[in-house]
Amino acid sequence: MMIIDKLAYSSKLRYKNPMLKTVFATGMLLICVAAHMLAVSAVVLVFMAALTIRFSTVSFSHYTKLMGIPFGFLILSTIAIVLNISDTPAGFFSAAVGGKYLVADGTSLLEGARLVMTALASVSCLYFLTLTTPVIDILAVLRSLRCPKIIVELMLLIYRYIFIVLDMASAIKTSQNCRLGNKDFMTELRSMGQMLTVLLIRSMNRSSCLFDAMESRCYNGELQVLEEHRPAKTGETILVIGSLSVMLAITVSLKLLGGVL
Amino acid sequence: MKDIILSLEAVHFIYEDGTEALKGIDLQVRRGERLAIMGANGSGKSTLFLTLNGIRKPTSGRVLFNGAPVDYSRKGLLELRKKVGIVFQDPDNQLFSASVMQEISFGAMNLGMPEDEVRARVERVMEELDITSFKEKPTHFLSGGQKKRVSIADILVMDPEIIILDEPAAALDPKHARIIDRIIDELGRRGITVILSTHDVDRALIWADRVVLLDDGTVIGDGTPDEIFNDEEALTRTNLEKPAVLKIFETLCEAGVLKRDLPVPHTTGELERYIREVNK
Numbered sequence: 061m062m063i064i065d066k067l068a069y070s071s072k073l074r075y076k077n078p079m080l081k082t083v084f085a086t087g088m089l090l091i092c093v094a095a096h097m098l099a100v101s102a103v104v105l106v107f108m109a110a111l112t113i114r115f116s117t118v119s120f121s122h123y124t125k126l127m128g129i130p131f132g133f134l135i136l137s138t139i140a141i142v143l144n145i146s147d148t149p150a151g152f153f154s155a156a157v158g159g160k161y162l163v164a165d166g167t168s169l170l171e172g173a174r175l176v177m178t179a180l181a182s183v184s185c186l187y188f189l190t191l192t193t194p195v196i197d198i199l200a201v202l203r204s205l206r207c208p209k210i211i212v213e214l215m216l217l218i219y220r221y222i223f224i225v226l227d228m229a230s231a232i233k234t235s236q237n238c239r240l241g242n243k244d245f246m247t248e249l250r251s252m253g254q255m256l257t258v259l260l261i262r263s264m265n266r267s268s269c270l271f272d273a274m275e276s277r278c279y280n281g282e283l284q285v286l287e288e289h290r291p292a293k294t295g296e297t298i299l300v301i302g303s304l305s306v307m308l309a310i311t312v313s314l315k316l317l318g319g320v321l
Numbered sequence: 322m323k324d325i326i327l328s329l330e331a332v333h334f335i336y337e338d339g340t341e342a343l344k345g346i347d348l349q350v351r352r353g354e355r356l357a358i359m360g361a362n363g364s365g366k367s368t369l370f371l372t373l374n375g376i377r378k379p380t381s382g383r384v385l386f387n388g389a390p391v392d393y394s395r396k397g398l399l400e401l402r403k404k405v406g407i408v409f410q411d412p413d414n415q416l417f418s419a420s421v422m423q424e425i426s427f428g429a430m431n432l433g434m435p436e437d438e439v440r441a442r443v444e445r446v447m448e449e450l451d452i453t454s455f456k457e458k459p460t461h462f463l464s465g466g467q468k469k470r471v472s473i474a475d476i477l478v479m480d481p482e483i484i485i486l487d488e489p490a491a492a493l494d495p496k497h498a499r500i501i502d503r504i505i506d507e508l509g510r511r512g513i514t515v516i517l518s519t520h521d522v523d524r525a526l527i528w529a530d531r532v533v534l535l536d537d538g539t540v541i542g543d544g545t546p547d548e549i550f551n552d553e554e555a556l557t558r559t560n561l562e563k564p565a566v567l568k569i570f571e572t573l574c575e576a577g578v579l580k581r582d583l584p585v586p587h588t589t590g591e592l593e594r595y596i597r598e599v600n601k
Contacts, residue, residue, distance in 0.1 A: 194419075219419055220416070220417055223461035224413050272409075273407075275402070276374055276406065276409075277431060278428060279427075280399075283418075284430035285418060285424075286422060286430060
């Protein structure tokens with residue numbers, strides 16, 4: 061969370077128009093989900109990964125590590141789709157379980173691969189957005205898309221205070237560990253409980269202090285703030301529309317050719 | 322005699338849990354003055370500040386702004402808070418946005434100004450407080466001194482008549498504390514009335530026009546720094562030490578090195594000059 065945030069601020073695309081970046085990432089995402097084809101997903105994955113590595117400070121190995129986070133979940137859920145239950149052995153893989161067989165055949169394997177690839181490609185689109193766009197800019201996009209104010213305001217406050225709560229938590233944890241609060245498992249559990257209690261109380265205190273501070277600045281129930289303008293350059297807009305169209309063209313032609321992948 | 326901008330008449334404040342934080346405060350703030358409020362932790366400084374801009378309404382007694390009692394309606398309070406700004410002690414309790422510019426713009430936007438005007442003001446204040454160099458950083462990556470500057474900019478952008486600073490130098494290293502001191506000096510030069518709370522007697526002696534000592538919710542001393550810092554009894558009650566410059570000056574007078582009729586020095590520089598001139 062902290063790392064992704066840091067990376068977003070140091071990205072070379074940070075000051076580009078956030079709406080353009082959002083349109084680009086979600087456009088690619090939609091194409092690859094709608095196509096649901098192995099080839100299209102692979103192209104999107106490679107393209108987005110290359111862009112992200114090129115324009116952010118993430119290295120290739122770091123990027124693969126980031127990709128590894130959703131990969132574990134993906135594999136687990138795909139196993140359930142690839143494997144079927146059958147009365148007789150079938151396909152190229154069968155395992156007897158009780159009186160039945162767990163089987164996998166070509167079709168189910170292909171479907172599994174397609175799912176994994178589509179999911180990874182979608183994640184790469186979202187990583188592109190989160191690794192190049194600070195949260196504040198994403199909030200600005202949500203605002204201009206007429207997302208309900210209450211949601212945007214909550215996101216703004218939660219985002220700001222995540223860091224403060226994390227700081228408080230790590231300070232409390234350090235001070236507990238200094239006094240052997242982690243000497244064995246039971247003590248550690250107890251320390252954790254006490255930490256959570258203290259965090260809750262302090263957070264309540266902070267929220268009332270924050271409210272006083274906002275009231276002092278004539279808060280009227282709405283967080284009105286100035287938006288930063290980062291106008292999109294024509295060239296960038298053309299690039300985004302161009303790459304989305306090319307991607308769409310590839311997808312449509314592959315569909316028309318009736319590729320099984 | 323400067324005119325009175327803000328005054329408190331027998332102000333009491335009792336919290337919901339029964340704690341009596343203010344026990345009959347009478348205080349007058351003059352326009353354009355530099356007022357230091359000193360007192361031990363828990364003496365009621367922070368509560369006092371919150372009553373000055375109407376966040377806390379006195380349980381009894383009155384607060385007058387420009388001679389008129391504060392109107393505690395929504396509209397009246399907005400008017401008051403426009404003129405009386407508070408810079409809170411912990412910037413993390415004040416800065417709510419991760420974007421420096423959004424954070425500073427909040428107060429000005431609430432005043433209902435057009436966006437262009439807000440933008441111009443925000444830019445100007447960022448320039449004045451040297452914030453421009455780190456304005457693109459998210460607030461959670463700022464240092465303590467930078468956060469403090471942003472929290473002062475938060476208030477300055479609203480162009481208030483009075484700025485209250487709650488222990489502005491707390492938790493800052495000496496370098497950043499000096500930067501904040503210079504900013505506060507500049508506020509005073511612009512004619513803004515500055516009220517601040519501090520535990521730093523040496524700083525108060527140099528900076529303040531007037532010092533008010535607070536103890537257990539009551540005012541136990543109110544006068545020029547010279548008067549207050551020679552009142553041993555009041556200083557003891559508020560757990561304050563006499564400023565080092567005054568102590569040394571006193572000792573040198575007693576030892577016959579310096580003459581008692583010299584004007585009382587406020588800075589170490591002045592005292593050093595006296596000592597250097599002794600043998601001339």
